[in-house]
Amino acid sequence: MTQTHDSDDGPTDTTHSTDVDLEIDAASERDPLFARIPRRDFMKAGMAAGAVGAMGSLAGCTGILDRDGSVSIDDVDTDVAPGDLDEYYAFLSGGHSGEVRVYGVPSMRQLMRIPVFSKESARGYGYDDETRELLEESGGYTWGDVHHPRVSQTDNEYDGRWLFVNDKANGRLARIDLTYFETDAIVDLPNQQGTHGACALMPDTKYIFGVGEFRVPMPNDGRDLDDPEEYTSVLSAVDPETMNPVFDVLVDGNMDNADSGKDGRWFFGTCYNSEEAVTESEMTRSDTDYVQAFDIPAIEDAVENGDYEEIDGVPVVDGTKDSSLNGGDSPIVHYIDVPSNPHGVTVTPDGSYAIASGKLDNTCSVIDIARLDEVDDLTDAIVGQPELGMGPLHTRYDDRGHAYTSLFIDSQVVKWDIERAVDSEPGSDEAVVDRIDVHYSPGHLNTSQSYTADPRGDWLISLNKHSMDRFLPVGPTFPVNDQLIYIGDDEEGMQLVKDTPGHPEPHDATIVHRDNIEPASIYDPDDLELDPIGLDETGIEREDGRVHVKMYNQRNHFGHDTVTVEEGDEVTITTTNIESAENIVHSLAIPQYDINVKTAPQETREVTFTADKPGVYWMYCAYFCSALHLEMRSRLLVEPTED
Numbered sequence: 043m044t045q046t047h048d049s050d051d052g053p054t055d056t057t058h059s060t061d062v063d064l065e066i067d068a069a070s071e072r073d074p075l076f077a078r079i080p081r082r083d084f085m086k087a088g089m090a091a092g093a094v095g096a097m098g099s100l101a102g103c104t105g106i107l108d109r110d111g112s113v114s115i116d117d118v119d120t121d122v123a124p125g126d127l128d129e130y131y132a133f134l135s136g137g138h139s140g141e142v143r144v145y146g147v148p149s150m151r152q153l154m155r156i157p158v159f160s161k162e163s164a165r166g167y168g169y170d171d172e173t174r175e176l177l178e179e180s181g182g183y184t185w186g187d188v189h190h191p192r193v194s195q196t197d198n199e200y201d202g203r204w205l206f207v208n209d210k211a212n213g214r215l216a217r218i219d220l221t222y223f224e225t226d227a228i229v230d231l232p233n234q235q236g237t238h239g240a241c242a243l244m245p246d247t248k249y250i251f252g253v254g255e256f257r258v259p260m261p262n263d264g265r266d267l268d269d270p271e272e273y274t275s276v277l278s279a280v281d282p283e284t285m286n287p288v289f290d291v292l293v294d295g296n297m298d299n300a301d302s303g304k305d306g307r308w309f310f311g312t313c314y315n316s317e318e319a320v321t322e323s324e325m326t327r328s329d330t331d332y333v334q335a336f337d338i339p340a341i342e343d344a345v346e347n348g349d350y351e352e353i354d355g356v357p358v359v360d361g362t363k364d365s366s367l368n369g370g371d372s373p374i375v376h377y378i379d380v381p382s383n384p385h386g387v388t389v390t391p392d393g394s395y396a397i398a399s400g401k402l403d404n405t406c407s408v409i410d411i412a413r414l415d416e417v418d419d420l421t422d423a424i425v426g427q428p429e430l431g432m433g434p435l436h437t438r439y440d441d442r443g444h445a446y447t448s449l450f451i452d453s454q455v456v457k458w459d460i461e462r463a464v465d466s467e468p469g470s471d472e473a474v475v476d477r478i479d480v481h482y483s484p485g486h487l488n489t490s491q492s493y494t495a496d497p498r499g500d501w502l503i504s505l506n507k508h509s510m511d512r513f514l515p516v517g518p519t520f521p522v523n524d525q526l527i528y529i530g531d532d533e534e535g536m537q538l539v540k541d542t543p544g545h546p547e548p549h550d551a552t553i554v555h556r557d558n559i560e561p562a563s564i565y566d567p568d569d570l571e572l573d574p575i576g577l578d579e580t581g582i583e584r585e586d587g588r589v590h591v592k593m594y595n596q597r598n599h600f601g602h603d604t605v606t607v608e609e610g611d612e613v614t615i616t617t618t619n620i621e622s623a624e625n626i627v628h629s630l631a632i633p634q635y636d637i638n639v640k641t642a643p644q645e646t647r648e649v650t651f652t653a654d655k656p657g658v659y660w661m662y663c664a665y666f667c668s669a670l671h672l673e674m675r676s677r678l679l680v681e682p683t684e685d
């Protein structure tokens with residue numbers, strides 16, 4: 043989604059304007075997407091704003107026209123006092139920074155950053171041998187584009203084991219171990235470029251799915267370069283334990299976002315490029331695109347029966363419309379026509395509906411999952427299509443039957459009643475119960491425990507792409523704005539609680555109750571590959587130009603005061619933090635050798651380098667650990683070779 047705006051535009055607060063035409067003109071100037079929405083939809087948007095304005099005067103409902111974006115938070119206990127802990131973890135994707143960020147909710151304090159696809163010196167990630175190999179063996183790229191963090195579940199409840207994220211840039215999925223809050227596996231999906239959605243099959247995280255957005259030839263080895271009809275897009279299933287690909291499903295069109303049903307059978311994806319086109323104007327030509335509904339057990343049967351072609355080591359099952367596997371009574375992929383270019387799709391907490399957001403259409407489509415087996419015409423499974431506002435992108439849930447949809451163009455979050463949407467006419471806005479302005483242009487939003495069968499319905503984070511006037515200016519690259527909204531009071535309506543500036547660029551978040559996560563505070567050496575180096579196990583071993591330095595580290599020294607090697611030696615240093623007290627982290631930094639390896643208590647890491655620069659190098663601890671932190675240093679002497 044790109045947006046252009048004139049620098050003197052300022053924020054366009056559409057809900058405060060009474061002149062509908064004016065607000066549309068301002069918005070269409072800012073957003074080329076806007077200009078493409080048919081005029082009738084502009085009128086509908088105007089009408090919708092009017093209708094909600096009227097509703098705002100009803101007793102007990104805070105109208106949007108009263109909102110100025112700085113709602114009083116008197117009634118909401120949002121403060122987490124110094125020394126108090128948050129109730130929730132929020133895992134935010136880091137977009138093209140290649141990392142994941144951990145926030146506390148409701149404080150919105152940033153607690154930790156977890157590097158995934160990019161090196162990060164403070165965590166030593168990409169600097170020790172193991173994490174360097176992880177990055178190298180998964181393609182050797184220096185960055186990734188993380189959009190969608192999903193926490194593993196057992197029985198449709200977050201189980202705190204793993205967090206999975208995608209790399210849209212290089213077609214990868216990664217796994218973060220939530221005991222240690224660190225990346226422990228990355229898989230490069232062989233037949234997929236532009237892995238967008240990252241989701242798991244529920245209720246028990248049987249597979250992780252990479253959702254292939256970019257259509258490319260398969261294999262993408264130089265064939266069919268300019269032959270777009272030969273390009274393909276696949277859904278890739280990965281085993282969460284081994285992180286190995288299990289199967290791919292070839293689809294018509296492409297895939298964008300996705301979500302799982304709750305009972306292990308259905309998996310849903312959106313497709314905005316049913317045109318199978320390569321330009322933006324062609325991709326928006328058709329009036330309809332699809333929601334794809336994958337019947338996972340039927341796909342597993344096809345794999346079992348050998349109904350696949352193996353490409354790049356992965357069984358690829360043909361799920362295109364013309365496939366014989368889609369011919370009979372139980373197709374493996376259902377293609378449900380929905381209005382042009384849908385974006386997000388999520389399944390309601392009770393597993394009844396898959397709700398796809400319209401993006402170019404002002405509605406969401408509510409698909410009754412049980413009807414997929416019953417209807418002849420799949421569009422008959424669409425049982426509701428509420429009019430919500432302009433640019434609906436993503437939808438999440440509370441515990442009271444409401445859905446919350448982000449409106450990119452209207453810069454709002456709209457709250458609506460799911461059953462009321464089913465009961466009302468398609469295109470009516472009767473289901474809307476509340477709207478709130480956000481600042482500005484929300485992509486994703488998320489609510490506490492939203493992907494589970496049991497959302498909490500108290501907090502919502504709106505992840506806004508633009509922040510215009512919300513923060514002190516910091517030059518032409520603006521922070522994004524992650525806003526915290528309290529949704530726990532249906533009478534008062536949604537209340538904006540906090541603005542949180544963010545580094546580019548979170549897309550999505552998963553908000554998990556702290557009871558569902560059990561992080562370790564020191565390492566269990568049994569969980570690590572390397573054997574620890576204890577107090578009596580230091581040593582320097584030398585064999586054929588290879589030097590192995592074994593040393594521990596603790597307050598305030600390393601296991602060797604001096605390490606002497608020869609120019610050209612290949613040196614491996616194994617270092618164990620032998621502290622048993624929590625929170626005492628050390629690092630091994632070696633100047634001019636580009637090394638900074640972190641070790642937390644009971645952690646062992648290894649780093650290998652060629653000692654190609656003769657001289658004296660002060661190996662030191664870069665992690666502030668104690669009063670004698672500065673003194674925690676030893677010499678690496680690299681003796682010049684004699685000619």
Ligand code: RUQ
Nearest residue numbers: 189435485486549
């Ligand atoms: S998708 S908001 Cu990955 Cu909506 Cu970005």
Ligand code: CUA
Nearest residue numbers: 628663665667
């Ligand atoms: Cu150890 Cu600073």
Ligand code: CA
Nearest residue numbers: 314325326383
């Ligand atoms: Ca399209």
